[in-house]
Structures are given as C-alpha cells and as structure tokens.
Amino acid sequence: MNAPVIGLQRPSLAALHQIERKLLWLSAWMVHHANHVRPNRDGLKVGGHQASCASVVSIMTALYFDRLRPQDRVAVKPHASPVFHAINYLFGRQTVEKMAGLRQFGGAQAYPSRVKDGAEVDFSTGSVGLGVAITSFASLIQDYVRLHGLADETHPPGRHIAIAGDAELDEGNIYEALLEGWKHDVRNVWWIVDYNRQSLDSVVQDRLFGRFEGLFGDMGWNVVRIKHGRAQLAAFARPGGEALRAWIDDCPNSHYAALTFQGGAAWRAALLGDLGRDAKLRKIIDPLTDDELSHLMTNLGGHDIETLLDAFAAADADGDKPTCFIAYTIKGMGLPFAGHKDNHSGMMTADQMAEFREQMGIRDGHEWDRFEGLSLPASEMERFIAECPFAQPLTPTGRALSAPVVPVPPAAPTLKLAGRTMSTQTGFGEILGEIGRAAGPWKEICDRIVTSSPDVTVSTNLGPWVNRRGLFDRHIRNDVFRDSKVASLQRWGMSPQGQHIELGIAEQNLFLLLGAAGLSQSLYGARLFPIGTVYDPFVNRGLDALIYACYQDARFLLVSTPSGITLAPEGGQHQSVNTPLIGMAQDRLASFEPAYVDELAILMRHAFAHMQAPDGSAVWLRLSTRGLAQKQRTLDVDAVIAGAHWVVEPGAAAPIALAYQGPVAPDAEAAFELLREDVPNAGLLAITSPDRLHAGWLAVQRTRRGGRPAISHVERILAPLAPGAALVTVLDGHPSALAWLGGVAGQRVIPMGVDRFGQSADIPDLYRDYQLDADAILDACAQALLPR
C-alpha cells in the first residue's frame, strides 16, 4: 500500500488534510455543543460519540471528497452521524442550525435518518448491522431496475457503500446477507470496516481478524487490508524495520489500545522492553521524540489519507467486484481518550475541549465557521470542495430521485368466486396470477411488481405468478428440470427479465430486500411494487429488518401466510399469535387481515395505491390457508379499507354485536345465526384491520383535541349500538388486538382469541380447545348479555 497516490495532485492532498482536520473538529464540537454548551432542560445526558467519529474521519474524508460519485449510495455507521452532517455542511447541504441542534427536536438526528434528516441520507442506520447489509440488497435492486429498463439512467450505476463499525460484523444478519449476495452475484458493493478493534463495552478479540478475511474471501469478495500508514511502512523498510512490523502485528489489540492512550513514553518503554537489544530498531526509534514515536505507532492505514486514497482508487480500477476494506484505526484518534477502552460514550471535558480548540486554531464564536483554523485559504477550500465529484448534483433538488405515480385501475382483476371455497392465500395467488397476465389496465403495474420470498415461494402461492413472470437473475439460467422433461408445476428458469427474486430461508434478508426495493423510486428513480411473502410467524424472525424498512419509509407489500392456529397441523411454533399486534404497533405499515377473497381483492388494489401515496406506507396482508365458502355480495370498499364493515347491520339500539377478524368468520357467522334467534337486532361486524381502525380513532382524537370536529370510522361503525351494548370480538391472534374496541364508545368487550402457544391438530379440535368455535363464541355472547 505504498504506491503513489493515483490521480491526486499535492494541492488536493493538502485540501483533503484540511478537511480531515475540519471534520474532526466539527464532529467533536457538535457533540460537545449538544452536551455542554446548549441549555439542558431535563437533566438527561444528550450523548454522542466523539471517539467513534474520530475513528472514521480520515476514511470518510477520502471517500466523500475524492472517491464518491453523486450516484453512489452510502450507509454511514450510526455513531459517525456528526461526521456525516459535517461533511454535508462542507458541501453546503446542511445548516449550522441543524448541527447545533444535534439530538434536539428538529435538529440533526442522533443517527442518520432518511425520514428525519432528509434526502442526503441514502440509508438510515442505527440498529447496527442492518445498514451494512442493506447496501448489498440495494445493489441487487439497482441491477434489477436497470436490467428491466425502469431506472433513471441519467447517471451510470452507482456503488453501494457501507462505512461499518467493526462490531457490526458481530451481527448475524451480515453473514446472511453475504451468503445471499454471493448467490445473486452482487457487485458494486463496498464495505469499509472502521477496524478500531473496539466496540461499546470492550476491545475486540485478536483472533477474530483472520476469520473476517476468510469469510469475505469465501463469499467471493475482494478483501483489502489497510493496516499501516505510510510512516509505518517507511519505518518497516529501514534496517530493523521488520522487527517493528512483527512487534506491531503481534501486539494484542488491548495492549495496543492501552499504549495508544498512554502515549509516547509508554510506547518507548514497551518497545524497549521487548526489542531494546535490537540495535537497528534502536536507530529507528531512539531519535524520535515521544510525540513522534506516538505518531509513528498510531500511523495506521485507516488514518492515512494517502493510503486510503490509494486503496480506494485501486479497488475502483479493479472493477465491480464486492470489496471489503479492513481499515485499521484507533477509536478516538486525535482526541485525549484515543484508545481508552471506555471511550465509546466518552466525551472531552471542558478543559480538554479548550486545549483541543487551541490545537485546532478555533476562535471563540467561530466554532461553526467552515474554514476556521485551516492553513489553506477559504477560496481554495471552496474551489476544491465544489470540484469534488460528489459535490456535483444528482438532481437539482438533492440526492433523492423520484418516479411518477402509476395509475391504479379502479378494481382488482376479477376472480370467479361464486360457489367456490377458497382461502385468502389461494385468492392472493390467483389475483396476482391474473395481474401477471400483464394484460389490460394492470399491465404497467404488473411490469413494476417484483416479488420475493425466503424459500416459501411455492407454499405461499406465488407459484402462478412466478410461472408467468420468471425468476430474476443477471444471467440466463435454464430450468434444468424442465429441460430434462421432469414434470413439475413450477417453472424456474432465470433471466434478467424475471420478476421474482428467490431468497434463501433467512427472513431478515427478505425485509432488507423489501426495504431496498421499497426505496427504489428515491434511490434509482424507478417505481417498483415489491411484494414479499413469508409465513406469518416468521415475520418475527425478520422483525428488526422489517422495522428498519418501515423506519426508512420503504414502500412494499408484505403478505404473511399462513397465520394463526388456523394453520393447524403444522404445530405450535408455526402458529402465530402476536402478529396482529405487531401490525397495529408498527408505524408506516398499514396492516389488514381479510376473511374473504372479495375483501382481499379490494385490499390488494388499495395496496398499490397506498404504496405510492405521499402519506401512504408499506402494506401488510395477514392471510390464511383455511378455505371459506366465498360470497356473492357488494361491499362498501371504503369501509373495508378503513378496517371494518357490517355484514349484518345492527338494529336500532342493539344490545350486542359480534365482531370477527380473518378466518374465524364461519364460526362467528354460525354463532351469530343462533344469537339472532334470541337477539334479532344484533349486528355482525367484519373487521379487516384493527390497525387502520385504531390508527383512525387515535387520529381523530388528536384532531378533536386541537379543537376541530372529526369522527373516525370505528366511531361511526359502532354508533348504532346501544350505549352500554356488548361487543364479542374474535380473531385467530392475540385478543388484545380487538379488546380496545370497548374504549371507543364505552361498550363492554368480551375478547376472544389466542393467548397460548398453538399445537398440532385439525381446525375443529383447535378451535374448540382455544375457544374460537361457534359454541365458544355463542357462550361468550351469552356471557356478554348477562346483566352486569
């Protein structure tokens, strides 16, 4: 790594060194200001990570001010947020007010957030590991939209870059993503590991390093080790230098960190203790002052701009192969707690800050000035920054691209339902299969659908769609079984035109893919309708990645099926209980559970519109494998979308209503027929979304608190019932999903549902044991009608 710097002239290098210095100052100052300068009203520590920032300043300087092009997309490790904001500030894309408001209401977010910080953030980060992994899936999506001719091709394809903390490599989702990336032959991905060998609690084990190189290499990545800076390499080249190199290589991480913190005298004592009799080595270190020795020993590759530039330029020249850079760094480099094992949340004291300010040449009142304390004239700095490739605008309005809204036909493709027994899962497969004919008004939407599933494509009924639209792969790969004339319902030929991305069984990968695909309009200017299918219980397995996708406001359709104990024979861990509650609690995800296929068709059509609406979101459909006798009826479309519709309207001041959700419908209907014999004016309510009902109810309460009149769908729906009426609610999921309904109009709820693990059985036995059958529902109605 001692080659001459490719492509950069000395004056530019000088500017880069100034920027590196400025980013170190601004990131440290931003955190200091938030914690010690700004008034604090609640006594809470504001926090921030000066050491994590200092660790990565050189890497980010080399990247943003030399190598990055406007079309590249970056996930910045969460704790480097202040460095990221400072970089944008230098590019004129961030304000002092936002930086001075770091971690404050309306200010820069603690960790980069697409939704809150705006379009300069390509990928939000915070939950470590996910931001790294999503870059791999985003790269796959970039290939997808380009090969399908859907992308804005004003720019050449970008590279997807994660600036990762080394502890992020402990997260399992990284390895799931690596494996999937290998299968899909991803390219244009760089992961730059800030290898400071420190996490939050501790110093990383020494033996771990070799594992990383091996793992990435096995997955087809180039691994570039950026271990030593030029000063160290120059010392190694001198007589006796190899002994120094060997000493550094053998020095345990924790010892190295401790010596870094202790400084030059400690380095000298340690080196002399081990190598004091080596006359050649003494010639290298003896002439150095303590400060110079300290500088030499901490001159790691990740802090040496020239070394970093060379490494990045060489990898760039090497093509599009995924590349992992292991950049050796020191956590807290350049700050008083460099290398200290407790420095993760450590902050400079006021005295230390005063000294640092002095060192940086910052005058009082000029802390935020862009070029304060630098040795190059401001005009030269301005010119250099303006000429950086990354400074060139991606669009006139920033880094976010956009794509026009695709009109959604007024109704979903019609299925012949009359007289059929069908589950919502089958209905989903058939409706999507119809859309997959790509005929008539659904053609454009069809062309923009991309489906994916973690090894449950067939068992979630995506088969008909995949047979029509094919599997996506950058290369044409024939269906071997088909070519060999082995009969199968599934046709699995792969091509760049395919529209289904088959994933291995890791559910986090599904949600990372949906997250990336759901940002495609903003990242690549290509409108996609990503649809992912998964077994409902295993939403839990990918939950953090699902939340992560929603946090970024990705737009996708999640179809989870089968669900609940209605899945029956598959047993307890396949039978989901908590998912309706996740659907309610998750922001930016509109969740539904239709019982019948006519409702499903309405909701699927709605999903395509909701995914595109400015105030829309991702959509979740919880489906079932239980076949229900389908109905011929006319539905109130708006009510189905708003979350509930009366199947049988209650008579005036009815004392009771029965509300069901999902595949328990036939049992609720049977109970209702018997109930009506005693209470002729009882009502039967179909709930299609506790999530939408509840969200609508909360929203109008906020509106009313603001002094404006409003009424929610659920209030309107429940209004015909008598004031003290009883509501019996039933779903195949946790009963609390509907128990809140009693709070809307002060009605009494008997909540039925599942609050224990399921088990293998058939539906009659399970519904009896878990009290979801008609008898149990009727008993609940009787209980509800008892005088209080």
Ligand SMILES: Cc1ncc(C[n+]2csc(CCOP(=O)(O)OP(=O)(O)O)c2C)c(N)n1
């Ligand atoms: C999923 C998750 N678990 C835990 C945390 C809390 N946490 C924040 S940073 C961190 C360690 C970070 O270490 P590293 O990635 O090496 O970053 P650096 O040393 O550069 O600060 C931990 C455990 C988190 N943000 N996300």
Ligand SMILES: [Mg+2]
């Ligand atoms: Mg670290």
